[in-house]
Amino acid sequence: MKPENTSLEITKATSSTIGKVDFDNLTFGKYYADHMMICDFIDGKWETPKILPYGPMQMEPSAKVFHYGQAVFEGMKAFKDKDGKVWLFRPEENFKRINKSSKRMAIPEFPEEYFFSALKTLLKLDKEWIKSGDGNSLYIRPFAIATEAGVSASPSNRYRFVIICCPAKAYYSSPVKVTIAQEYSRSADGGVGFAKAAGNYGAQFYPTNLAKDKGYQQIIWTDANTHEYLEEAGTMNIFFRIGDKLVTAPTNDRILDGVTRKSIIALAERENIEVEVRRVTVKEIVEAAENGSLKEIFGTGTAATVAQVSGFEFQDNYHELPEVENPYSMKFKKMLQDIQYNRAEDPFGWRYAVEV
Amino acid sequence: MKPENTSLEITKATSSTIGKVDFDNLTFGKYYADHMMICDFIDGKWETPKILPYGPMQMEPSAKVFHYGQAVFEGMKAFKDKDGKVWLFRPEENFKRINKSSKRMAIPEFPEEYFFSALKTLLKLDKEWIKSGDGNSLYIRPFAIATEAGVSASPSNRYRFVIICCPAKAYYSSPVKVTIAQEYSRSADGGVGFAKAAGNYGAQFYPTNLAKDKGYQQIIWTDANTHEYLEEAGTMNIFFRIGDKLVTAPTNDRILDGVTRKSIIALAERENIEVEVRRVTVKEIVEAAENGSLKEIFGTGTAATVAQVSGFEFQDNYHELPEVENPYSMKFKKMLQDIQYNRAEDPFGWRYAVEV
Ligand SMILES: Cc1ncc(COP(=O)(O)O)c(C=O)c1O
Ligand SMILES: Cc1ncc(COP(=O)(O)O)c(C=O)c1O
Numbered sequence: 001m002k003p004e005n006t007s008l009e010i011t012k013a014t015s016s017t018i019g020k021v022d023f024d025n026l027t028f029g030k031y032y033a034d035h036m037m038i039c040d041f042i043d044g045k046w047e048t049p050k051i052l053p054y055g056p057m058q059m060e061p062s063a064k065v066f067h068y069g070q071a072v073f074e075g076m077k078a079f080k081d082k083d084g085k086v087w088l089f090r091p092e093e094n095f096k097r098i099n100k101s102s103k104r105m106a107i108p109e110f111p112e113e114y115f116f117s118a119l120k121t122l123l124k125l126d127k128e129w130i131k132s133g134d135g136n137s138l139y140i141r142p143f144a145i146a147t148e149a150g151v152s153a154s155p156s157n158r159y160r161f162v163i164i165c166c167p168a169k170a171y172y173s174s175p176v177k178v179t180i181a182q183e184y185s186r187s188a189d190g191g192v193g194f195a196k197a198a199g200n201y202g203a204q205f206y207p208t209n210l211a212k213d214k215g216y217q218q219i220i221w222t223d224a225n226t227h228e229y230l231e232e233a234g235t236m237n238i239f240f241r242i243g244d245k246l247v248t249a250p251t252n253d254r255i256l257d258g259v260t261r262k263s264i265i266a267l268a269e270r271e272n273i274e275v276e277v278r279r280v281t282v283k284e285i286v287e288a289a290e291n292g293s294l295k296e297i298f299g300t301g302t303a304a305t306v307a308q309v310s311g312f313e314f315q316d317n318y319h320e321l322p323e324v325e326n327p328y329s330m331k332f333k334k335m336l337q338d339i340q341y342n343r344a345e346d347p348f349g350w351r352y353a354v355e356v
Numbered sequence: 357m358k359p360e361n362t363s364l365e366i367t368k369a370t371s372s373t374i375g376k377v378d379f380d381n382l383t384f385g386k387y388y389a390d391h392m393m394i395c396d397f398i399d400g401k402w403e404t405p406k407i408l409p410y411g412p413m414q415m416e417p418s419a420k421v422f423h424y425g426q427a428v429f430e431g432m433k434a435f436k437d438k439d440g441k442v443w444l445f446r447p448e449e450n451f452k453r454i455n456k457s458s459k460r461m462a463i464p465e466f467p468e469e470y471f472f473s474a475l476k477t478l479l480k481l482d483k484e485w486i487k488s489g490d491g492n493s494l495y496i497r498p499f500a501i502a503t504e505a506g507v508s509a510s511p512s513n514r515y516r517f518v519i520i521c522c523p524a525k526a527y528y529s530s531p532v533k534v535t536i537a538q539e540y541s542r543s544a545d546g547g548v549g550f551a552k553a554a555g556n557y558g559a560q561f562y563p564t565n566l567a568k569d570k571g572y573q574q575i576i577w578t579d580a581n582t583h584e585y586l587e588e589a590g591t592m593n594i595f596f597r598i599g600d601k602l603v604t605a606p607t608n609d610r611i612l613d614g615v616t617r618k619s620i621i622a623l624a625e626r627e628n629i630e631v632e633v634r635r636v637t638v639k640e641i642v643e644a645a646e647n648g649s650l651k652e653i654f655g656t657g658t659a660a661t662v663a664q665v666s667g668f669e670f671q672d673n674y675h676e677l678p679e680v681e682n683p684y685s686m687k688f689k690k691m692l693q694d695i696q697y698n699r700a701e702d703p704f705g706w707r708y709a710v711e712v
Contacts, residue, residue, distance in 0.1 A: 068561075151497050197555060199559065
């Protein structure tokens with residue numbers, strides 16, 4: 001348990017916008033919970049974090065984040081169980097990862113006490129925004145941006161760490177069609193692909209638009225050098241089920257080390273489902289699709305939890321995946337959600353109780 | 357000549373901050389000229405551009421630029437000649453390039469009339485900020501950012517195009533020591549390296565800090581796949597002089613197509629200096645340094661114009677470059693500046709007069 005009593009400066013919202021939100025028909029990212037956390041890094045240190053009513057911020061037009069993309073973020077969720085208790089899922093993983101991302105982007109690391117006491121305070125203040133029921137959650141977006149005014153291409157000496165929250169329902173509800181990258185790439189060896197650096201995402205929008213024009217919602221990225229190895233999707237790691245075995249790429253400096261990915265590997269091991277963590281070639285997946293041994297492809301990530309892939313395109317051939325009974329994707333989604341919503345034992349200690 | 361009379365909404369600053377600026381001791385990017393241009397893209401179109409007093413902007417914490425780095429920029433300069441006339445240098449190149457960058461980052465292209473009439477209006481209003489004299493200029497920073505509020509990882513449907521200006525003196529005055537990238541990389545094949553996308557720059561800060569700790573101001577990036585080919589520096593293209601010949605890497609989807617680079621290639625051709633535009637290996641440059649045929653290395657870019665390199669590090673060996681008489685770097689710098697400051701003929705038509 002992390003210290004509860006780090007001092008934060010709290011300014012409560014005088015009214016709530018929750019009445020405007022139709023929780024049954026949510027557009028993800030449209031509404032924000034009433035409070036946010038802001039913490040500035042000035043003169044070499046993080047100041048006392050402030051909890052404030054959610055609202056716009058003043059920024060210098062020359063703030064380095066606009067020019068040099070010195071920015072990182074995280075994505076995590078709070079869940080409410082049927083008794084109204086609130087839970088986070090492995091939040092220390094997100095905490096460690098944002099600092100790993102920050103280090104690569106030359107942003108100072110954020111203190112652990114601040115991160116956890118801000119999370120707890122926000123969830124307490126905005127507990128009404130967390131709805132119980134499968135697929136419902138409060139999505140939490142911590143991020144850090146370079147705020148120094150100055151257009152010279154060098155690291156900022158001022159930063160702002162912010163946490164905002166927005167209510168979410170299940171992300172991709174129906175199975176997605178994907179295409180395998182053969183021209184564009186997501187990241188380079190020795191680059192920042194392993195970090196949740198802002199620029200990694202904007203760089204995918206154009207190729208993803210091209211894919212969408214052809215009827216594919218997502219791209220499975222391959223290595224930039226040869227396009228022969230399957231890596232990950234835009235905001236999900238990728239698993240392939242060949243026969244009864246799961247295969248997924250190892251993480252490296254191009255691939256995000258997903259919390260959902262590592263949780264599913266642990267669950268699969270518990271279920272005695274073999275998982276091979278190794279480089280996966282496009283060739284073997286096409287062959288497996290052709291000879292019928294490819295049973296499933298699914299993506300894993302905080303937003304989608306587990307997203308079924310219904311088929312993939314490679315070199316103008318579309319490979320539809322079979323309909324399998326009791327798919328692994330659904331099995332793992334349920335197992336994960338049962339832990340997240342406190343409906344099942346948590347032998348791994350992944351659930352993190354929040355007093356609200 | 358571009359149309360002069362596109363309507364802009366102009367709000368003049370009621371007072372100027374120019375009195376605070378010590379033009380003899382400028383810190384680059386510390387002071388901004390009194391006016392800026394802001395133009396918003398809303399409901400599928402760019403609104404009428406606004407000229408406003410320079411100042412902070414209100415941003416939603418969930419604005420996509422903060423989270424997904426959907427942002428591009430340009431860098432250009434205005435020069436004042438001894439008669440007080442104001443000139444831009446090949447501004448249509450910057451205009452074309454920002455739209456090329458925008459396209460890759462899924463940002464809508466900006467209209468040419470808006471770009472040029474905003475530039476002209478800003479330079480007219482802030483003409484006092486442009487100082488004559490070698491090395492003095494007004495640095496112009498056009499940039500475009502995604503402003504839609506929303507944390508889902510997809511292209512924004514709102515954007516803001518901004519132009520801010522700041523007075524500048526010569527950038528790197530003394531020769532720089534550089535190191536050759538062997539571990540980190542700047543960009544991937546099929547990535548966004550050719551674009552002035554914000555995230556490309558923030559991603560270089562950490563490796564550049566490591567280089568600085570070892571005494572090198574800049575990194576010469578190599579290809580991410582093999583680290584065998586020399587590509588460009590952080591904000592400069594790179595030329596090698598071997599004997600009396602110049603060698604520089606061809607542009608591709610990893611390398612920025614620099615305006616200074618292409619101007620120097622044209623000047624060299626006019627001077628009957630041979631320029632080989634081809635892949636350059638680290639090996640040949642190390643060998644040329646060892647056998648004495650490597651005479652110069654220099655970087656080229658709008659900020660620095662031409663920056664002499666005094667030596668380079670590769671695999672823990674430092675190669676000091678010889679002191680040559682009448683170096684090409686200085687020759688080209690002078691030629692370029694003579695054109696920029698209207699001290700020489702401009703057979704190429706690079707100079708662009710601005711009525712102030
Ligand atoms: C590039 C990328 N890959 C994978 C993931 C999945 O990671 P996690 O399971 O921790 O959400 C994400 C999203 O968070 C991501 O941005
Ligand atoms: C990555 C990079 N390379 C090269 C350059 C030089 O280009 P230009 O000569 O157009 O300024 C720049 C800067 O503008 C740059 O950002």
